Amino acid sequence: MSEPLIRVAGVTVRYGAVTALRDVSIEVNPGEIVAVLGPNGAGKSTLMRTIAGVHKPTAGQVHLAGAPVESGSPERVARRGLRLVPEGRQIFGPMTVEENLRMGSPDSGAALHDQLDRAYERFPILGERRRQAAGTLSGGEQQMLAIARALMAAPRVILYDEPSLGLAPRIVDQIFELIVGLRDEGVTSVVVEQNARRALAMSDRAYLLAAGSVKASGRSAEMAESDIAGHYFGTQR
Amino acid sequence: MSQFLQQLLNGLSLGSIYAVLSLGLAMIYGTLGILNFAYGELITITGYTMYFATQAGLSFAAAAALGAIAAAVASVLMQQLVFRPLQRAGFVTLLFASFALSEVLQGVFRQAVSPRAKGIPLPDALSNTIVLGTLRISTLTIITFVVAIVALAVFAVFMRRSRAGLHMRAAALDLTTTRLQGVSAGRVILLAFALSGTLAGIAGVLWISRTATVTPSTGATPILVGFIAVVLGGLGSTVGAVVGGFAFGLLEVFLEAYLPLGVVPFQFAIALVAISVLLYVRPEGLFGKAVEVKV
Numbered sequence: 373m374s375e376p377l378i379r380v381a382g383v384t385v386r387y388g389a390v391t392a393l394r395d396v397s398i399e400v401n402p403g404e405i406v407a408v409l410g411p412n413g414a415g416k417s418t419l420m421r422t423i424a425g426v427h428k429p430t431a432g433q434v435h436l437a438g439a440p441v442e443s444g445s446p447e448r449v450a451r452r453g454l455r456l457v458p459e460g461r462q463i464f465g466p467m468t469v470e471e472n473l474r475m476g477s478p479d480s481g482a483a484l485h486d487q488l489d490r491a492y493e494r495f496p497i498l499g500e501r502r503r504q505a506a507g508t509l510s511g512g513e514q515q516m517l518a519i520a521r522a523l524m525a526a527p528r529v530i531l532y533d534e535p536s537l538g539l540a541p542r543i544v545d546q547i548f549e550l551i552v553g554l555r556d557e558g559v560t561s562v563v564v565e566q567n568a569r570r571a572l573a574m575s576d577r578a579y580l581l582a583a584g585s586v587k588a589s590g591r592s593a594e595m596a597e598s599d600i601a602g603h604y605f606g607t608q609r
Numbered sequence: 610m611s612q613f614l615q616q617l618l619n620g621l622s623l624g625s626i627y628a629v630l631s632l633g634l635a636m637i638y639g640t641l642g643i644l645n646f647a648y649g650e651l652i653t654i655t656g657y658t659m660y661f662a663t664q665a666g667l668s669f670a671a672a673a674a675l676g677a678i679a680a681a682v683a684s685v686l687m688q689q690l691v692f693r694p695l696q697r698a699g700f701v702t703l704l705f706a707s708f709a710l711s712e713v714l715q716g717v718f719r720q721a722v723s724p725r726a727k728g729i730p731l732p733d734a735l736s737n738t739i740v741l742g743t744l745r746i747s748t749l750t751i752i753t754f755v756v757a758i759v760a761l762a763v764f765a766v767f768m769r770r771s772r773a774g775l776h777m778r779a780a781a782l783d784l785t786t787t788r789l790q791g792v793s794a795g796r797v798i799l800l801a802f803a804l805s806g807t808l809a810g811i812a813g814v815l816w817i818s819r820t821a822t823v824t825p826s827t828g829a830t831p832i833l834v835g836f837i838a839v840v841l842g843g844l845g846s847t848v849g850a851v852v853g854g855f856a857f858g859l860l861e862v863f864l865e866a867y868l869p870l871g872v873v874p875f876q877f878a879i880a881l882v883a884i885s886v887l888l889y890v891r892p893e894g895l896f897g898k899a900v901e902v903k904v
Contacts, residue, residue, distance in 0.1 A: 424789060426785060426788075426789070445788075446785070446788045446789050447788045447789075447790075447791050447792055447793050447794065450788070450789055450790060450791035451791045455789070455790075456789050458786065458789070462783060462786040464778075464779050464782050464783065464786070465782070466782065467775075467778065467779065467782070471775060471778075474772075474775060475775065475776075475779050475787070475790045475792070476790050478791055480772055521790070525790075525791065
C-alpha cells in the first residue's frame with residue numbers, strides 16, 4: 373500500500389471553550405474518493421478547513437504527501453496541490469466568471485489560456501458566461517465554477533465541503549458524476565456530504581463524524597446505513 | 610454662470626485631491642478592515658521630505674517624486690512594524706493602534722524637526738493664471754486635476770488588468786478564499802499598503818503644493834476629509850471613496866462661494882450636517898452595500 377496522500381493524526385481543534393474536533397484520525401490514499409459523513413455540527417467543515425491549513429490544530433498533526441501541512445497558511449497548502457471547494461461555493465460574486473477562474477490558476481500567459489480553454493471545454497456553460505458576474509450564475513453553475521476554479525491549478529487532491537447543498541437533484545447527479553470522473557483522471561477527492569446514501573454510493577471509503585469524533589469508518593460498500601442513521605438522529609453513541 | 614463654472618473647476622480640482630486621498634484610505638479598509646488614522650501622517654512625511662529635498666537644492670519635481678516615494682515606504686513600514694504584529698487584533702484595537710501611531714509620529718516631527726511651520730518654495734509656474742473668457746484658472750488647479758485623474762486612471766487600469774490587481778480585488782471580497790487559491794496574504798497586504806502609501810504621497814504632493822508649508826499636524830485635515838469621503842462613498846467601496854472625495858471637494862468649494870459671509874466660518878460644520886442627513890437616509894453611503902442584520 374502506498375503512503376497516504378492525506379494523514380490526519382490525533383487532531384483536536386478548539387475554538388475558545390468549544391472543542392470542534394477531538395482526537396480525529398483519518399487517512400486518504402491517492403486516487404480515492406473518501407466521504408466524510410455526519411450530522412450538522414459534527415465538525416466536518418472544521419476538519420476540511422484544518423486539512424486545508426485554515427485552522428491550526430490544538431493537538432495532533434496533518435500531513436500532505438508525507439510532509440506536515442503548514443497550519444495557518446492555506447496559500448502554502450494550496451500551492452502543494454490541495455484545493456478546497458468551500459461550503460456555499462465562496463465564489464467572488466462581483467468578479468466575472470473568467471476572473472474567478474484566473475484566481476484559481478498559479479500561471480499566466482499561454483499556460484493560463486490553455487487552462488481556461490480546458491475549463492470551458494469541460495464546462496461549456498462557463499465559457500458562454502465568461503464575461504458575466506459570477507454572482508449572477510445559478511447555484512449549480514456557481515458550484516461548477518467553484519470546481520472549475522479548483523481544477524485550474526491541476527491539484528492532486530480536492531476537498532469538497534457539502535457540494536450538493538441547495539442544488540436540484542439533477543445538478544447533484546452532474547456534480548457527483550464529475551467527482552467520479554475526476555478520480556479516473558487521477559484526482560483524489562474528499563467529500564463532506566449530508567446526503568449519506570449518495571455519498572456512500574460514489575465513494576470508496578467513508579468516515580462518520582459525530583460531536584467532533586470519528587464514530588465509524590470503513591469501505592463505503594460495507595458501511596451500514598442504519599448505523600449511520602443512528603448517529604444522524606442521535607440514537608447511537 | 611461664469612462664477613458657477615469657476616467654482617466648479619475649483620471644486621473638481623480640490624475634489625480630485627480628496628479622491629486620491631480617500632482611495633488610499635479605502636483600499637486598506639477594503640482589504641484588511643483597518644481605518645488607518647495614521648494615514649494623514651503619510652501626507653506630513655511627504656511634506657517634510659519635500660522640505661528637506663528642496664533645502665538640499667533639489668528641484669521641486671525631484672522633491673515631489675521623493676516625497677511620494679517616502680510616503681509609500683513609510684506606509685509599508687507602518688504595516689510591517691505596527692499592523693502586521695497586530696494582524697489577529699479586532700477593529701477597535703487596530704483603530705486605536707493607528708491613533709497611537711499618528712500621535713507618536715506627530716511627536717517625532719515636533720521633536721526632530723520643529724513644532725513650527727516649514728515653508729516649501731513652489732516653482733513660479735504653479736502660480737501662473739490662464740484666462741479663458743471670464744474664467745481665470747491657475748496652472749496649479751489644472752496640474753492638480755490632471756495629475757489626480759492620471760493617478761486614478763493608472764490605479765484603475767492596474768486593478769482591472771494586472772494579476773496583482775485581480776488578487777487585491779479578490780482579497781477585498783474574501784481574504785480566506787483568496788488564500789485558498791494559493792495567493793499569498795502577506796504579498797497582497799504589503800502591496801495594498803505600498804499602493805495606499807503611493808496614493809497618499811501623490812495626494813500629499815498636491816496638498817503641499819496648495820499650502821506651501823508643512824507642520825507636524827499637516828495630516829490632520831486630510832485624514833478627516835479622507836475619512837468623511839470614505840464614509841460618504843460607502844465604507845469598503847473604492848469607487849465610492851473616489852466619488853465621495855469629488856463630492857466633498859465640490860461641496861466645500863460651493864459652500865465657501867455661495868454662503869453669506871457671516872456663515873462661511875460654519876462651512877465645514879454645514880457640510881458635515883448635510884452628509885449626516887444623507888447618511889441618515891442612506892446609512893451605507895453612496896456606493897456601500899446595505900448589510901442585513903439577523904435578529
